[in-house]
Amino acid sequence: MIYASLSTLRAALAAKKISSVELARLFLDRIARMNARINAFITVDEEKTLAAATEADARLAAGNASPLTGIPLAQKDIFCAQGWRTTCASRMLENFIAPYDATVVTKLEREAGMVSLGKTNMDEFAMGSSNETSYFGAVKNPWDEARVPGGSSGGSAAAVAAGLTPVATGTDTGGSIRQPAALCGLTGVKPTYGIVSRYGMIAFASSLDQGGVIGRTAEDCALVLSAMAGFDEKDSTSLERPAEDYSRLMDAPFAGLTIGLPKEFFSEGCDAEVMTAVQAALAEYQKLGAKTVEVTLPNMRLSVPAYYVIAPAEASSNLSRFDGVRYGYRAPEYANLTEMYEKSRAQGFGAEVKRRILIGTYVLSHGYYDAYYLQAQRARRLIANDFAEAFKRCDVLLGPTSPGTAFALGEKRADPVEMYLSDIYTIAVNLAGLPALSLPCGFDAKGLPIGLQLIGNYFDEARVLAIAHVFQRATDWHTRHPACNL
Numbered sequence: 001m002i003y004a005s006l007s008t009l010r011a012a013l014a015a016k017k018i019s020s021v022e023l024a025r026l027f028l029d030r031i032a033r034m035n036a037r038i039n040a041f042i043t044v045d046e047e048k049t050l051a052a053a054t055e056a057d058a059r060l061a062a063g064n065a066s067p068l069t070g071i072p073l074a075q076k077d078i079f080c081a082q083g084w085r086t087t088c089a090s091r092m093l094e095n096f097i098a099p100y101d102a103t104v105v106t107k108l109e110r111e112a113g114m115v116s117l118g119k120t121n122m123d124e125f126a127m128g129s130s131n132e133t134s135y136f137g138a139v140k141n142p143w144d145e146a147r148v149p150g151g152s153s154g155g156s157a158a159a160v161a162a163g164l165t166p167v168a169t170g171t172d173t174g175g176s177i178r179q180p181a182a183l184c185g186l187t188g189v190k191p192t193y194g195i196v197s198r199y200g201m202i203a204f205a206s207s208l209d210q211g212g213v214i215g216r217t218a219e220d221c222a223l224v225l226s227a228m229a230g231f232d233e234k235d236s237t238s239l240e241r242p243a244e245d246y247s248r249l250m251d252a253p254f255a256g257l258t259i260g261l262p263k264e265f266f267s268e269g270c271d272a273e274v275m276t277a278v279q280a281a282l283a284e285y286q287k288l289g290a291k292t293v294e295v296t297l298p299n300m301r302l303s304v305p306a307y308y309v310i311a312p313a314e315a316s317s318n319l320s321r322f323d324g325v326r327y328g329y330r331a332p333e334y335a336n337l338t339e340m341y342e343k344s345r346a347q348g349f350g351a352e353v354k355r356r357i358l359i360g361t362y363v364l365s366h367g368y369y370d371a372y373y374l375q376a377q378r379a380r381r382l383i384a385n386d387f388a389e390a391f392k393r394c395d396v397l398l399g400p401t402s403p404g405t406a407f408a409l410g411e412k413r414a415d416p417v418e419m420y421l422s423d424i425y426t427i428a429v430n431l432a433g434l435p436a437l438s439l440p441c442g443f444d445a446k447g448l449p450i451g452l453q454l455i456g457n458y459f460d461e462a463r464v465l466a467i468a469h470v471f472q473r474a475t476d477w478h479t480r481h482p483a484c485n486l
């Protein structure tokens with residue numbers, strides 16, 4: 001049951017082989033035994049979880065269950081869930097109890113009937129690629145506990161990899177679903193910008209942030225995405241489109257597929273073992289009948305610099321709401337209002353968050369706006385145009401997700417630029433707003449998982465998931481688990 005697919009869990013629940021309460025207990029037990037080591041969860045609340053599972057059992061018995069009713073999940077601690085502590089891994093929100101549900105929570109838990117096992121650890125305000133900026137401490141990669149799980153959705157990825165939950169939510173601003181999925185041997189999907197509501201998802205960089213799923217397979221991710229996506233009038237950037245079944249193309253024939261290989265994904269900068277695994281995956285697709293074409297994204301080299309202007313600019317504005325007045329951390333001592341703001345923010349935010357606020361405030365300031373922010377927006381447009389050109393010649397783009405496998409805890413902490421480059425293959429996708437996923441495609445000599453990235457055109461997530469599914473039908477990388485069982 002620990003590593004069972006969602007459809008297996010669904011069948012077991014429907015056949016009454018197991019109840020939702022029993023299933024929740026099974027995972028809560030594992031969390032109780034393993035979380036001290038992995039640190040994947042910030043908050044667990046057995047009472048709330050079991051109450052939700054009891055409700056799910058009643059729904060299953062009454063015959064009005066959805067395909068996901070009674071199945072456990074973990075929520076990244078960036079999603080507000082009513083009555084749950086919601087911290088965004090920051091001291092600023094250490095004791096914040098959310099008074100309302102994010103739309104993602106409403107849809108997955110209240111409507112679909114999934115059962116939350118708790119809130120997962122992450123980089124503070126989703127800023128990071130290693131989960132080391134969390135106020136609640138780093139998360140350990142279940143494949144090697146001396147290494148990072150990736151970030152910022154590192155707790156979600158580690159929880160799924162360690163068998164502490166069948167599936168978890170994540171958010172991806174510059175790679176935070178795909179990169180931890182890659183580093184933990186999982187499948188993670190970031191949909192087209194605007195598909196998943198951002199209402200109640202604590203904002204980092206609003207024009208880039210997008211919710212998604214981390215699971216073991218494309219099939220599992222498609223099921224959950226179908227339940228969490230959809231138009232939401234509470235999010236002004238939510239796209240008004242009919243609901244979709246993202247599993248619908250899973251068994252469609254694979255003939256005639258053209259895979260685009262961006263030259264920039266296959267040049268220097270990528271670890272040799274990662275490249276070998278990506279090439280092997282490509283060969284597998286060719287064996288399955290896919291054609292390939294070389295394409296180019298000439299402006300991709302601008303993506304990391306443009307992102308590190310735009311994302312901090314938006315973050316500096318979004319995070320100005322944390323001022324110690326209405327909610328969040330307030331410094332215990334201060335002489336006047338200005339000092340209260342200063343001390344609350346100085347004590348409540350960690351170093352990486354402060355670095356982003358400083359950069360963001362600088363690039364938006366009157367004298368520098370044109371030189372940095374405007375330039376970055378121009379670069380963003382060029383990058384989006386590159387993708388549009390590429391998609392004239394192919395159906396999907398393929399490349400590595402991350403230039404390397406999981407790195408050691410502490411290895412990149414001292415050098416922010418080195419850390420920022422972990423997202424060199426993922427960031428351009430966010431700037432363009434495209435859907436993309438990462439799926440496991442092999443291991444390096446140390447036994448660490450390697451991720452393959454597939455990028456689709458706008459609204460093509462069903463097809464991208466199906467393309468991943470075809471690979472997972474032909475290979476077994478996604479069936480390997482770390483040997484971290486207790």
Ligand code: GLN
Nearest residue numbers: 126127128173174175176
């Ligand atoms: N690693 C990137 C950053 O630090 C992306 C994070 C994310 O996608 N949330 O900003």
